[in-house]
Amino acid sequence: MPAYDSYIYDLGAPGRSGVDMPDPDVPLTPLPAAYLRQDGLPLPEVSELDVVRHYVHLSQKNYAIDKGFYPLGSCTMKYNPKVNERAARLPGLADIHPLQDSSTVQGAMQLMYELQVMLAEIGGFAAVTLQPAAGAHGELTGVLIMRAAQIARGQGHRTKILVPDSAHGTNPATTAMSGLEVVEIPSDAAGNVDLAALRGHLGDDLAGFMITNPSTLGLFEQNIVEICELVHEAGGLVYGDGANLNAIMGIVRPGDLGIDVMHINLHKTFSTPHGGGGPGSGPVAVKAELAPFLPGPIVALDPASGAYIWQQPAQSIGRVKSFHGNFGMMVRAYTYIRMHGAEGLRRVSEDAVLNANYMQARLQQQGDYPVPHGDRFCMHEVVAQGKIVGAEGVHTLDVAKRLIDYGYHPPTIYFPLIVPEAFMIEPTETESKATLDDFLAALAAIAAEARSDPELLHTAPHHAPVRRLDEVRAARTPVLARVPAADGQ
Ligand SMILES: *Cc1c(COP(=O)(O)O)cnc(C)c1O
Numbered sequence: 001m002p003a004y005d006s007y008i009y010d011l012g013a014p015g016r017s018g019v020d021m022p023d024p025d026v027p028l029t030p031l032p033a034a035y036l037r038q039d040g041l042p043l044p045e046v047s048e049l050d051v052v053r054h055y056v057h058l059s060q061k062n063y064a065i066d067k068g069f070y071p072l073g074s075c076t077m078k079y080n081p082k083v084n085e086r087a088a089r090l091p092g093l094a095d096i097h098p099l100q101d102s103s104t105v106q107g108a109m110q111l112m113y114e115l116q117v118m119l120a121e122i123g124g125f126a127a128v129t130l131q132p133a134a135g136a137h138g139e140l141t142g143v144l145i146m147r148a149a150q151i152a153r154g155q156g157h158r159t160k161i162l163v164p165d166s167a168h169g170t171n172p173a174t175t176a177m178s179g180l181e182v183v184e185i186p187s188d189a190a191g192n193v194d195l196a197a198l199r200g201h202l203g204d205d206l207a208g209f210m211i212t213n214p215s216t217l218g219l220f221e222q223n224i225v226e227i228c229e230l231v232h233e234a235g236g237l238v239y240g241d242g243a244n245l246n247a248i249m250g251i252v253r254p255g256d257l258g259i260d261v262m263h264i265n266l267h268k269t270f271s272t273p274h275g276g277g278g279p280g281s282g283p284v285a286v287k288a289e290l291a292p293f294l295p296g297p298i299v300a301l302d303p304a305s306g307a308y309i310w311q312q313p314a315q316s317i318g319r320v321k322s323f324h325g326n327f328g329m330m331v332r333a334y335t336y337i338r339m340h341g342a343e344g345l346r347r348v349s350e351d352a353v354l355n356a357n358y359m360q361a362r363l364q365q366q367g368d369y370p371v372p373h374g375d376r377f378c379m380h381e382v383v384a385q386g387k388i389v390g391a392e393g394v395h396t397l398d399v400a401k402r403l404i405d406y407g408y409h410p411p412t413i414y415f416p417l418i419v420p421e422a423f424m425i426e427p428t429e430t431e432s433k434a435t436l437d438d439f440l441a442a443l444a445a446i447a448a449e450a451r452s453d454p455e456l457l458h459t460a461p462h463h464a465p466v467r468r469l470d471e472v473r474a475a476r477t478p479v480l481a482r483v484p485a486a487d488g489q
Helices: 048-061 082-088 106-123 135-152 170-177 195-199 224-233 242-247 288-293 327-366 396-405 433-452 454-458 471-476
Strands: 127-129 160-164 181-185 206-212 237-241 261-263 284-286 298-301 308-311 382-385 422-425
Touching: 082 327, 106 127, 106 242, 106 284, 106 298, 106 308, 106 327, 127 288, 127 298, 135 170, 135 206, 135 237, 135 242, 135 261, 135 284, 135 288, 160 170, 170 181, 170 206, 195 224, 206 224, 224 237, 237 242, 242 261, 242 327, 284 288, 327 382, 327 433, 396 422, 396 433, 396 454, 433 454
Parallel strands: 160 181, 160 206, 206 237, 237 261
Antiparallel strands: 127 284, 261 284, 298 308, 382 422
16 A cells, blocks of 8 residues: 555656546637746646545544543643534635625624623623734734833833743743843742742833733732732733633633733633644733724724724724734634533633642642642642652653553643643543543553653653654754655655
């Protein structure tokens, strides 16, 4: 059988083709000679069946939430309900163009408007832009909004953004990309922001504070209200990294806690597919005083005519994305929110937190892997360490690679950076107790292997399409494309 899982250029044979076009029944219009290709086009010559088998083979090599448990902490790899896909494929939503006259796309605009309203309500904010394409893009948008608002108030000298040491790397990156200065704030022994360190930076140069709550330690920031008050008193604004909204939705609203601006990852909390590099969506929600600075246009409801219209906020920072953002993701998130309703969304967060705490309690009971903040309840994820008692030469990376042999996607590893040998498990609410128990059993079995046969872990994975990779080389000298030679070899 041909190697369907190899490079597609290695498949097929000269002259083989996927389609037979009928002879045209209209006169041919000759192209000007300058537009005609002079050489052959080095494309694979394959049948339709070759193409189908090739891509099905590739898809089977990949791991996906539809194949198995995917506890990648901070990424909220929950199940993507298939009803979302049905909604996104409705012709009236899928077959429209962003340049159509707004009178012809009122339904799509109503969906966007209602999504803006629902996200504002869930977060405790006044206004929302749906434009940003992901969380990191939302962060940049949000910090640019903060900066524009401060410049408009004559406070352009405020250039310092405080970022906790537990933050996701996108937070300091966003700050730097916005032309502002990053100041790292340590965490205290309990995993909260160190308030004494925070107080030391509340000067006249403070632009704001970026905080993730719950934090990437999987902990609810116990001093969040006081932190927001301190930052506001010093003239700064508080940016909320909303990536962990899945822990608190319907229970507490970040806006009510004092957050001024926050992005929401639709592809995490609201179940739009992610993980394959597909389109994301990172709407940004703001308090009323920041609404004039939102990117535009946003959808507004004209009370006089009852029509949905495009509106440019008065002091808009400008467009951050072509057209109106990734609309297909908005349809999926809208469907998810409508299917759950307010009660259902709250239940989602409660179950996500329950699943993570079950995982934390069982990990502590099994006793193989330390849980550094195990004295506190965790939120939607739990951070443990791959420091197995009695197997000192084994590291988190080895455990993660061995989990692949057991059929699991590994958890997030070596993040947050402040926990040595971290691995961060986010089970999400969509997994059953049976799945969590099987995963815990795999972790226990791997700990036993680490003690009796550490080499088995150092050389894992053994049953995956690719074995242990040289990750440094892959990062430094990536081979991103293979250009076929002219002879097709
Ligand atoms: C995922 C994540 C981000 C970035 O979001 P993307 O949508 O991946 O760009 C930022 N902060 C935290 C805590 C995250 O988990």
